[in-house]
Amino acid sequence: MTEQLEAMPTDWQRALAIVAHPDDLEYGTAAAIAGWTDERREVSYLLVTRGEAGIDTMDPDKAGPLREKEQRASAAVVGVTSVEFLSHPDGAIEYGPALRKDLAAAIRRHRPELVLTINHHDTWGGNAWNTPDHRAVGRAVLDAAADAGNRWIFPELAAGGLAPWDGVRWVAVAGSPRPTHAVAVSGGVERAIRSLLEHRTYIEALTEEEPESYCRTFIEQMTSHDSARFGDRPCIGFELFPR
Numbered sequence: 001m002t003e004q005l006e007a008m009p010t011d012w013q014r015a016l017a018i019v020a021h022p023d024d025l026e027y028g029t030a031a032a033i034a035g036w037t038d039e040r041r042e043v044s045y046l047l048v049t050r051g052e053a054g055i056d057t058m059d060p061d062k063a064g065p066l067r068e069k070e071q072r073a074s075a076a077v078v079g080v081t082s083v084e085f086l087s088h089p090d091g092a093i094e095y096g097p098a099l100r101k102d103l104a105a106a107i108r109r110h111r112p113e114l115v116l117t118i119n120h121h122d123t124w125g126g127n128a129w130n131t132p133d134h135r136a137v138g139r140a141v142l143d144a145a146a147d148a149g150n151r152w153i154f155p156e157l158a159a160g161g162l163a164p165w166d167g168v169r170w171v172a173v174a175g176s177p178r179p180t181h182a183v184a185v186s187g188g189v190e191r192a193i194r195s196l197l198e199h200r201t202y203i204e205a206l207t208e209e210e211p212e213s214y215c216r217t218f219i220e221q222m223t224s225h226d227s228a229r230f231g232d233r234p235c236i237g238f239e240l241f242p243r
């Protein structure tokens, strides 16, 4: 019998989702977020880039603001109104202290109990290579959850009024090839599809497929991927790192 995934923790009120690009949360995770905002939990988004290098046919100067707008619209579909952007370069995010500091600052501002990100591993499973931005951001998120609680790491943050926050209890990584936990998402699937569809310009440039059918197929695949390990329910799997 396939090993079952554990249920995601429910004893939290605030989550901060930190990812590299507009659309990273919409390829599945938004289905879980829709359920959480239904339960009146607060979820905020922090995008490390504006995704300006994501549309082959569009100059980054135009693509950045457009993708920012699409991201805000897609967040609103699943009940998220707090959407912030850092200005790291799309495609060339560097893992290191500068990124960790930016993320630690955001964690101190938002004071989340749960931090979400996407896959930091080298691959998506098998030989499907991950992108450098996802690896850099995912790893920096896992590190920054601890950095945020230590006043002597990046002391200029505390000096600038951002008190340490050692309250992150879990970092949950979506899209991991090694999920440990899951959350049932039956109520969030339709909104997740609409949320992904808000990235319309990006999707139209990405695929010849009709956008709504592309989004539906993808989200249904994502939410059924781990179902056999979670009571045959549509779900989103996470690799959970407790702290």
Ligand SMILES: [Zn+2]
Binding pocket: 020, 021, 023, 024, 134
């Ligand atoms: Zn991405």
